[in-house]
Amino acid sequence: MTSSHELLVGREVELACIGHFLQSVRRDGDVRLVRGEPGVGKSALLDAAADLGEAAGFQVLRASGSEFEADVSYSSLNQLLLPLYAEIRRLPPALRDALTVALGFGSGPTPAALLVCNAARSLLTTVAKKAPVLLIVDDVQWVDRSSAVALGFIARRVARSPVGVIAAFRTGTESFLDRRGLTEVTVEPLSTEASARLVDSHFPTMTSPTRRRLLDLARGNPLALVELPATLAGAAHPSAFADVVPLSDRLQAGFANRIAGLPEPSRLLLLLATFEGSGDVRTLRGMTDLTHLAPAERHQLVRVDDATGRITFRHPLIQSAIVASSTHEERCRAHLAIAEALPDDPERRSWHLAAATAGPDEAVAAELEQASHRVMQRGDSLAAIAALMRAAELSATPQSTARRLAQAAYIGAEAGGSGDATTLLARSREMSVGSAGALHAAGAAALLMINGDGDVHTAHRLLAGAIETGEHGWRADDPALDEAMHTLLLLSWYAGSPDHWAVFHRLLGMFTPGPSDLLSVMSRTFPDPVRTGAAAVADLEALIASLPEEEDLTRAMRIGTASVYLDRLGENREYSWRLVRQGREGGAPRRQLAAMMHLCLDGFLTGRWDETEELAVEAQQVCGDSGLGFLKWYFLYNRAIVAAGRGRSGEAFELADEITHWALPRGVAGAAAIAHHPRALAAAAQGDFESAYRHAAASSPPGVLAPYVPNCTYVMFDLVEAAVRTGRAAEARAHAEAMREADVAALSTRMRLLQHGVDALVSDGDDAAARLAQTLDDPASERWLYEASRIRLAYAEKLRRHRDPSAARHHLLAARDGFAAMGAEPWLARTAAELRATGYRPVVAEDPATGLGGLTSQELEIAGLAASGLTNKQIAERLYISHRTVGAHLYRIFPKLGVSARAGLRDALSAQFPK
Numbered sequence: 001m002t003s004s005h006e007l008l009v010g011r012e013v014e015l016a017c018i019g020h021f022l023q024s025v026r027r028d029g030d031v032r033l034v035r036g037e038p039g040v041g042k043s044a045l046l047d048a049a050a051d052l053g054e055a056a057g058f059q060v061l062r063a064s065g066s067e068f069e070a071d072v073s074y075s076s077l078n079q080l081l082l083p084l085y086a087e088i089r090r091l092p093p094a095l096r097d098a099l100t101v102a103l104g105f106g107s108g109p110t111p112a113a114l115l116v117c118n119a120a121r122s123l124l125t126t127v128a129k130k131a132p133v134l135l136i137v138d139d140v141q142w143v144d145r146s147s148a149v150a151l152g153f154i155a156r157r158v159a160r161s162p163v164g165v166i167a168a169f170r171t172g173t174e175s176f177l178d179r180r181g182l183t184e185v186t187v188e189p190l191s192t193e194a195s196a197r198l199v200d201s202h203f204p205t206m207t208s209p210t211r212r213r214l215l216d217l218a219r220g221n222p223l224a225l226v227e228l229p230a231t232l233a234g235a236a237h238p239s240a241f242a243d244v245v246p247l248s249d250r251l252q253a254g255f256a257n258r259i260a261g262l263p264e265p266s267r268l269l270l271l272l273a274t275f276e277g278s279g280d281v282r283t284l285r286g287m288t289d290l291t292h293l294a295p296a297e298r299h300q301l302v303r304v305d306d307a308t309g310r311i312t313f314r315h316p317l318i319q320s321a322i323v324a325s326s327t328h329e330e331r332c333r334a335h336l337a338i339a340e341a342l343p344d345d346p347e348r349r350s351w352h353l354a355a356a357t358a359g360p361d362e363a364v365a366a367e368l369e370q371a372s373h374r375v376m377q378r379g380d381s382l383a384a385i386a387a388l389m390r391a392a393e394l395s396a397t398p399q400s401t402a403r404r405l406a407q408a409a410y411i412g413a414e415a416g417g418s419g420d421a422t423t424l425l426a427r428s429r430e431m432s433v434g435s436a437g438a439l440h441a442a443g444a445a446a447l448l449m450i451n452g453d454g455d456v457h458t459a460h461r462l463l464a465g466a467i468e469t470g471e472h473g474w475r476a477d478d479p480a481l482d483e484a485m486h487t488l489l490l491l492s493w494y495a496g497s498p499d500h501w502a503v504f505h506r507l508l509g510m511f512t513p514g515p516s517d518l519l520s521v522m523s524r525t526f527p528d529p530v531r532t533g534a535a536a537v538a539d540l541e542a543l544i545a546s547l548p549e550e551e552d553l554t555r556a557m558r559i560g561t562a563s564v565y566l567d568r569l570g571e572n573r574e575y576s577w578r579l580v581r582q583g584r585e586g587g588a589p590r591r592q593l594a595a596m597m598h599l600c601l602d603g604f605l606t607g608r609w610d611e612t613e614e615l616a617v618e619a620q621q622v623c624g625d626s627g628l629g630f631l632k633w634y635f636l637y638n639r640a641i642v643a644a645g646r647g648r649s650g651e652a653f654e655l656a657d658e659i660t661h662w663a664l665p666r667g668v669a670g671a672a673a674i675a676h677h678p679r680a681l682a683a684a685a686q687g688d689f690e691s692a693y694r695h696a697a698a699s700s701p702p703g704v705l706a707p708y709v710p711n712c713t714y715v716m717f718d719l720v721e722a723a724v725r726t727g728r729a730a731e732a733r734a735h736a737e738a739m740r741e742a743d744v745a746a747l748s749t750r751m752r753l754l755q756h757g758v759d760a761l762v763s764d765g766d767d768a769a770a771r772l773a774q775t776l777d778d779p780a781s782e783r784w785l786y787e788a789s790r791i792r793l794a795y796a797e798k799l800r801r802h803r804d805p806s807a808a809r810h811h812l813l814a815a816r817d818g819f820a821a822m823g824a825e826p827w828l829a830r831t832a833a834e835l836r837a838t839g840y841r842p843v844v845a846e847d848p849a850t851g852l853g854g855l856t857s858q859e860l861e862i863a864g865l866a867a868s869g870l871t872n873k874q875i876a877e878r879l880y881i882s883h884r885t886v887g888a889h890l891y892r893i894f895p896k897l898g899v900s901a902r903a904g905l906r907d908a909l910s911a912q913f914p915k
Contacts (some may be wrong), residue, residue, distance in 0.1 A: 018052055025134065030165075031182050036168075063138075068274065074150075095122050137151060141174065144383070189220025196211075228254070261299065265288070269293055354368055368390055446491060459491055467484050482519060521540050521543060543559045559575075575595075579591050596622075636658055680695035753787060757775075757790075867909055872886040
């Protein structure tokens, strides 16, 4: 069988780094987070680190996240620390008891999470006094939340103790591990030479054409280099198959073919091992006959470590293939077999029983409920909520469902925070579970959960379940039901997936005769305005017209929310300011913060950037003071887009990363998606259009306005401009066409401006130019100062390339005034450079004849960009010339300025052209 170590060809540098890392751990502790694509060799390097560590006298502790047990509290920490059970018993009593209870080794008072983390750290530092300790955790993306929190706590506190942590995760995945401040490394694909050596060692008789094809397809992925030959050989049309199917899918398909050739008992044994998660041979022996493992070993799918008694899959894609190729009945039988083998582990047992249960089953629901109580005693309230939510789904009667949902609501409130909402929940304990009080309680609990460490998916399920099972008549005039649906709408936006919105729309469709006017409008303008917003324009404008007489401040706030994606926030400004002033005077902070959101976004789009920054900073303080921390991300976003527009790119990226770090572990995909907007703006401001394109496309791919991603409208122009700048003409045209097909221009005057702007960029026809000119001259477009200025600049650059400097100057002068008014320095500098390139000379001192060192206007522009740190490629993208032309210009510029390299350009330019 091919071992993981055989895939270490070409990893000499990585192995040397592991050696240096172990030395660093021995001296003072150290941490590495390792990321890489599936099959690139992360697990092989972790195995090598374990071997090297053991050879160097380290105590190596290993764990691996399991996709099918990610809801089991402290499961990964239990796996990691189990070998130290005897040492746990020797800890001081408070630490010993906390760790014993949390890991399920005994009973006792509920430990605080911080105490558990400190106990784990103390255990490791104590053990490390005898020999250095190395923690190795694979598949961190599947580590349960509680274990991930403890692992992050330990990783930040290894300094000055011989404790090392290596944690690996797949590129493109997220986890509950807080990675901020921890050193990350990426496992890169093998070099061409190393790839060739690996192929030759495994397939010495492979023909040259096949060898070249394999090297091209595998792209340096070690697992692909070893596995693809068999996969491609079995395909009817190998070349076509390889071109269309993603690499990880090709590998999984190859493993699936190998699994299909196994006897049925062997396949079922692998399914058991996949679901069971630990790979413990003793546990599996109690479920099945292990002699069936031999065919899987011979097919190089698993190996058994005789030293540890563990079954190890060669790669996680094998487990994915096993599950994908199994039947529903086989999966149920496997989960039941695991549950029967775990009589002394009631939490894991109950989750496996639940996985084997398709419909209501009161007995399984009762086991999950009991498990939730035990989990609560161990201090993991979020895992307890998850268990109760699943128990509610399996409950046999509406009363049982409602009771369990209410329990989850109360636990969620207690976990999420304190204050008025928690007091309300405590009072509602004595109310009947189907009353308005229970709906209010569930809504408050859902918000409190995401305000703490809870995830949006659980909060959404909790509230949707409470709405669906409550004793109400689906009447639009039911205030509690209407309020709960408004909260569910926000949770659906946070979650950002069609599945969550499908639940919302299904429940909305149960109203008779229909939802309230405001809820009806919001359900069309907020989730997916590209597809449903135009039909709601008239109804929205009627709501806005009612604002002068509106006495319900919450309703006024929500009319503003309904206006966001149809660009009607300007018509709400007066009422938004009223809510802000009332909040400053002691009014409801939630309404104040919502109004501040609306003012900040409208302020950015209309060029009120000073106001936006000031309000965003104030709003963050309000979030902290009022205990509404989960709203903070929106104001980080407002600050980030202004920072990007003003050239503070580092700040913009840092704020965007802070949003992403908060959002992804909680499942707030809507916020994570919107964080790409400031990244795209910051990259474009730097002239890095390749990165700008990548970030804009992350919100919605070219040619697609993604459903239920309303912020895709924020980056439409950015995507098209970056596509044009990077030579992706087809993608730019496809996106413009998608905008036309959706008729985004019908949504607002801003959308019309964007549509005509991208049309003019991608088309050389007179019609597109005329439409843009007419739109830019429309006073309604003047309101959108930032985007009107951006469009003028981009279009002027196109006009200059087409040798129409006079028309270009007209737009550039208007753009210059707009950018100057906003303090948009990078855009202002770019506009000034374009003006010079058109021959515009506002200051005599800028004429080459009066002391500009003999540089032409283009040479001066290239010199300035090179002095600012841009590469030849970035300068070429900005000026629409080749990078070779840039190099030729610099070759002529250097002697004119008396320098020999670009490092001297800044000082030379300052001396020639003092400010």
